[in-house]
Amino acid sequence: MINFQLDNRQQEIIEKYRDFSNRWIVPNRMKYDASAEFPWDIVRAAYDEKIINASMPVEYGGHGHNILDGALSSEELGYGCTGIGICIDASTLALTPILLMGSDEQKKRLFGEITEKKGVAAYALTEPMAGSDVQGIRSTAIKHGDKYILNGHKRFITNGEVAEYITVFALADPERGSRSLSAFAVQKDTPGITMVSKLDKMGQRASVQNEIKFENVEVPAQNLIGGEGYGFLIAMKTFDRTRTGVASAAVGNARAAYDYSREWAKKRIQFGHPVTNLQGVSFILADMATEIEAARMLVWRAAWAYDTQQKDFSKLSAMSKYYATDVAMKVTTDAVQVMGGEGYSKEHPVEKMMRDAKLSQIYEGTNQVNRLVVSKHILK
Numbered sequence: 001m002i003n004f005q006l007d008n009r010q011q012e013i014i015e016k017y018r019d020f021s022n023r024w025i026v027p028n029r030m031k032y033d034a035s036a037e038f039p040w041d042i043v044r045a046a047y048d049e050k051i052i053n054a055s056m057p058v059e060y061g062g063h064g065h066n067i068l069d070g071a072l073s074s075e076e077l078g079y080g081c082t083g084i085g086i087c088i089d090a091s092t093l094a095l096t097p098i099l100l101m102g103s104d105e106q107k108k109r110l111f112g113e114i115t116e117k118k119g120v121a122a123y124a125l126t127e128p129m130a131g132s133d134v135q136g137i138r139s140t141a142i143k144h145g146d147k148y149i150l151n152g153h154k155r156f157i158t159n160g161e162v163a164e165y166i167t168v169f170a171l172a173d174p175e176r177g178s179r180s181l182s183a184f185a186v187q188k189d190t191p192g193i194t195m196v197s198k199l200d201k202m203g204q205r206a207s208v209q210n211e212i213k214f215e216n217v218e219v220p221a222q223n224l225i226g227g228e229g230y231g232f233l234i235a236m237k238t239f240d241r242t243r244t245g246v247a248s249a250a251v252g253n254a255r256a257a258y259d260y261s262r263e264w265a266k267k268r269i270q271f272g273h274p275v276t277n278l279q280g281v282s283f284i285l286a287d288m289a290t291e292i293e294a295a296r297m298l299v300w301r302a303a304w305a306y307d308t309q310q311k312d313f314s315k316l317s318a319m320s321k322y323y324a325t326d327v328a329m330k331v332t333t334d335a336v337q338v339m340g341g342e343g344y345s346k347e348h349p350v351e352k353m354m355r356d357a358k359l360s361q362i363y364e365g366t367n368q369v370n371r372l373v374v375s376k377h378i379l380k
Contacts, residue, residue: 025080061115078252094121101226160210181231203355
């Protein structure tokens with residue numbers, strides 16, 4: 001029998017993250033959207049309240065959450081603000097390659113450093129000419145003795161300027177091309193690393209994305225993750241594991257826009273009645289509620305498939321990412337429409353939620369790339 005009832009532990013996760021979001025994120029989301037500054041006070045509070053790095057093993061300073069646990073928590077962070085939520089969750093993206101393929105020594109050393117400093121990590125895959133096309137990466141890391149010399153150019157790197165270390169993907173042997181793609185844990189303060197620029201974004205402005213150059217950066221050989229040539233596999237396995245987090249944050253963002261616009265519409269009087277009496281408005285709200293519920297169920301299905309290692313987990317992960325973020329874009333746009341001119345005004349948060357939703361369709365694999373992943377699975 002299929003059971004959609006969450007157990008007590010899962011309910012506690014929701015309540016814990018919802019409480020944190022209501023106390024820390026919701027009251028500050030417009031401030032950080034306006035300032036576009038990294039919310040260090042909220043990240044440190046997330047450490048103090050054991051909110052961050054939850055998917056890390058307990059023995060390395062995490063809380064041992066599985067992927068469904070992560071989906072439940074990310075929805076609550078996304079409800080508060082996807083930009084601030086990504087500041088907390090993006091570190092998980094950077095830690096995942098080490099979790100999946102790192103040695104015990106690397107996990108102990110690198111996870112320990114992050115938690116001890118109450119810091120964050122960054123994931124550096126994208127380049128100016130290699131976004132969705134991972135095989136187009138041109139950064140190199142050539143071995144010389146007991147170190148690698150890293151040269152390259154990365155762009156749109158979340159947490160870049162605030163990270164303790166950066167998980168960087170580069171070619172260990174340019175002649176072999178993408179078959180030599182490898183992953184390295186690189187200390188951010190290593191000589192030769194330059195933060196070229198900070199992206200001035202339309203939405204999710206609390207999170208920082210940087211353009212980074214690496215010029216003759218010396219990386220200890222002990223910081224190679226999983227061995228030379230494992231980079232493409234690591235990147236794909238990482239996305240399989242983390243895409244449900246992006247999807248669930250998008251569900252939270254959509255839910256927040258729906259809740260806000262619904263409550264506003266119940267109080268808005270037009271033609272002598274609340275606008276919810278108008279079928280045009282009530283049907284929009286009905287569609288919003290239905291789409292959010294459908295997206296959440298797909299996210300949970302994908303998370304369960306990963307946790308139980310069902311053979312179709314990769315397909316479901318990609319499905320959940322593009323469907324939930326498309327729903328978030330539609331629902332947040334509809335929330336603005338329901339509220340009319342008020343929704344378009346910065347006096348209300350729904351216009352911010354709409355701007356935030358757009359980026360969710362782009363990062364961690366554009367929705368077109370995720371459709372490509374799904375099509376390859378179903379057309380085998």
